[in-house]
Amino acid sequence: MLGAAGLALLRIRNLFAVVMLAGIYSLLSAGLFTVMDAVDVAFTEAAVGAGISTVLFLAALALAGHHENKPGHTPLLPMLVVVITGAALVYGTMDMPGFGDPDNPVHHHVADHYLEESPHEIGIPNVVTAVLASYRGYDTMGETTVVFAAAVGVMLLLAGGVRSRGRAGRQAGEEGDG
Amino acid sequence: MSVDLFVSHYNYWVVIFLMMVGFYILISRGNLIKKIVGLNVFQTSVFMLYISMGKITGGTPPILLDDPHGEGEAVGHVLYSNPLPHVLILTAIVVGIATTSVGLALAVRIKEAYGTLEEDEINRVEAQTEAAE
């Protein structure tokens, strides 16, 4: 289903439909995260991907128009690049550990410590929150700062006055701007 | 190719398929907003890769079942999925939407400056202004 949604995203050229499909795609992936036991992540994905991001995309579309042109060149070259990259990645997965195996190396580095010690060291049941805010507190602080920096960037880009110039107006304005 | 290999690796292949769909949108489409959507698809596939690594068959979500002061008894008997990828991806999602909004803001500014969002038309406008100068 995710694959179908992704392919539909590829084909449709009306960007409104694309944005709606992207929301559905997010919701589907949130379902997948739930199945894979990542309830916190699924929660975030559903709120962010299907909620805020759809609204933001729609607002941007309202500003920027919603029609996409037909791609001007043949799709062969990008297709070739994609197929080769994909094949290389599939070849790379042959050595990866199997899905859902408790003996995978990922599970025996620090995860054991988090699961066994966090009841004594932190004392809250949700290990994800414990790791997020305590063991990896620096990390989360960095992420918070990044989010803040992104807002500053958007403010710099969009908070200025609107100078809506067409293509002809742009050339006229070129001398004025210097 | 044995059935065993397929069963234990299909999660990677699904991820790679989605990643390649996103990648294809990214490099083959000229519209900047479509490119951002493609980037989002790509990004989500990476999230899925991490989460699928953290999954343990028969595991439960990493929320400890017992009273936390119960001497960690629950940990010994219940299998929890790996919480570490969840943490990484949780923050990555929120940062992802923040960076996406910066990308959209850039797209809006480009639309205002050039009157279009198509790459080739932007190039054409650039060439025209250069020729005019």
Add this chain to the structure above:
Amino acid sequence: MREEIVVRVGAKVLTPFIIMFALYVHFHGDYSPGGGFQAGVILAAAFALLALVYGLEAVQRVLPPWFAQMCAGLGVLIYAGVGVVTVLLGHNYLGYGALAHDPEHGQHYGIMAVELGVLVTVFGVMVTVFYLFAGRGTMKP
């Protein structure tokens, strides 16, 4: 859309519940899935819903843009401030054990405070970004 009575009343009824839910998600984040990131996004979504239905001006009267921008900065300040407080109390930076006599309680308070910082930042950022995108079209001279 501004004439649709069902949508208007529905949004009005839903908003307090969404805000309540966001706060629940934040303060119950220790025991169930949730935390500052999700709560911030949900809270911002509540205001985005109101803005979509009632128009941007109505929402900006309740929640002015300067307040949202201040929130975005304030959250980072709360987060970093918790770290500074723990340093002043003689522990490591972000070592929450300093916040109470019992280190476990200290961890509890610390996590709550830090998540509050995350909540405030994410909420402020999302609302700011939404205002900027939505307000861009209407500001045209």
